[in-house]
Amino acid sequence: MRNRFSLVDKIAVVTGAASGLSQAIAIGFAEAGADLALADINPDGLHETAKSVRAAGQKAEVCLCDISDAAAVEQLFERVDDAYGRVDILLNGPFAFNREKPEELTLEDWNDAIAVCLTGFFTCAQQAGRRMIERGMGGSIISIGSIAGATALGRGNFVYSVAKAGVHQMTRELAVEWAGHGIRVNALLPAQMRTPSVARWLEDPATDKELVAHLLKGIPMNRLGEAEDIVGPAVFLASDAAAFVSGTLLPVDGGNLALNAGGSHTW
Numbered sequence: 001m002r003n004r005f006s007l008v009d010k011i012a013v014v015t016g017a018a019s020g021l022s023q024a025i026a027i028g029f030a031e032a033g034a035d036l037a038l039a040d041i042n043p044d045g046l047h048e049t050a051k052s053v054r055a056a057g058q059k060a061e062v063c064l065c066d067i068s069d070a071a072a073v074e075q076l077f078e079r080v081d082d083a084y085g086r087v088d089i090l091l092n093g094p095f096a097f098n099r100e101k102p103e104e105l106t107l108e109d110w111n112d113a114i115a116v117c118l119t120g121f122f123t124c125a126q127q128a129g130r131r132m133i134e135r136g137m138g139g140s141i142i143s144i145g146s147i148a149g150a151t152a153l154g155r156g157n158f159v160y161s162v163a164k165a166g167v168h169q170m171t172r173e174l175a176v177e178w179a180g181h182g183i184r185v186n187a188l189l190p191a192q193m194r195t196p197s198v199a200r201w202l203e204d205p206a207t208d209k210e211l212v213a214h215l216l217k218g219i220p221m222n223r224l225g226e227a228e229d230i231v232g233p234a235v236f237l238a239s240d241a242a243a244f245v246s247g248t249l250l251p252v253d254g255g256n257l258a259l260n261a262g263g264s265h266t267w
């Protein structure tokens with residue numbers, strides 16, 4: 001049977017690949033047959049991910065890259081050119097976070113978060129898009145957005161949520177701009193997933209102990225997500241199975257965005 005989800009002979013660039021959701025996706029892409037360029041600021045995590053990619057029988061280029069630095073992003077893609085000669089898939093994953101009340105947020109903290117969460121996603125998409133346009137064989141660009149960019153979370157998520165909303169609109173705009181080149185542009189919108197950063201936040205003594213119960217009230221499937229939960233949706237969007245899917249914001253959220261604020265899954 002034809003495997004519509006195969007990524008055999010595809011080159012995928014995954015940013016944020018040293019940890020969490022991007023790491024799980026990079027390994028999932030390798031298991032589907034792609035060769036990888038893995039980018040992050042954490043060398044140890046990158047090598048760990050590369051080991052898993054190679055164990056799946058695929059190639060892994062390890063690229064130290066801070067996506068908030070446009071020159072470093074350019075170098076990352078030049079490295080991909082040298083190693084593979086093309087890029088078929090880009091997965092935008094990293095984030096930076098400042099938990100601040102909007103009235104207290106400094107401009108410096110605002111700029112730092114936007115530089116990673118939004119500008120870094122754009123510069124990577126631009127570098128990948130230019131190459132895909134020049135090659136004329138299309139491609140798939142996937143960004144990790146968030147439920148936080150679709151509805152408001154409060155609790156000092158302000159700049160993060162605003163950046164994620166920007167990622168969602170960038171997804172729609174690029175999907176329209178680049179459709180004629182066969183480039184599909186989509187976003188995944190996770191709810192709270194138990195990745196290292198979320199685990200650290202949940203375990204922080206300063207975090208409200210009632211929070212998990214509160215979060216679960218908003219998730220009809222009544223559990224937090226795991227990194228593995230995002231792998232299938234990412235492979236789908238990267239693959240030919242999603243050949244006519246572009247500009248979509250796909251929640252991976254156990255039903256969170258479907259639930260009205262006045263609704264409930266416990267009764």
Ligand SMILES: NC(=O)c1ccc[n+]([C@@H]2O[C@H](COP(=O)([O-])OP(=O)(O)OC[C@H]3O[C@@H](n4cnc5c(N)ncnc54)[C@H](O)[C@@H]3O)[C@@H](O)[C@H]2O)c1
Pocket residue numbers: 015016017018019020021022039040041042045065066067068092093094095096116144145146147189190191192193194195196197198
């Ligand atoms: N975990 C969740 O609950 C959740 C929910 C919604 C959205 N998201 C989104 O999913 C994505 C991944 O989150 P995660 O929970 O897996 O995080 P994580 O902390 O496990 O991984 C993030 C990775 O990004 C890297 N990184 C940070 N700044 C970077 C930079 N400037 N350049 C390159 N790499 C950098 C980190 O080193 C780390 O390896 C983020 O975009 C996040 O906003 C996560």
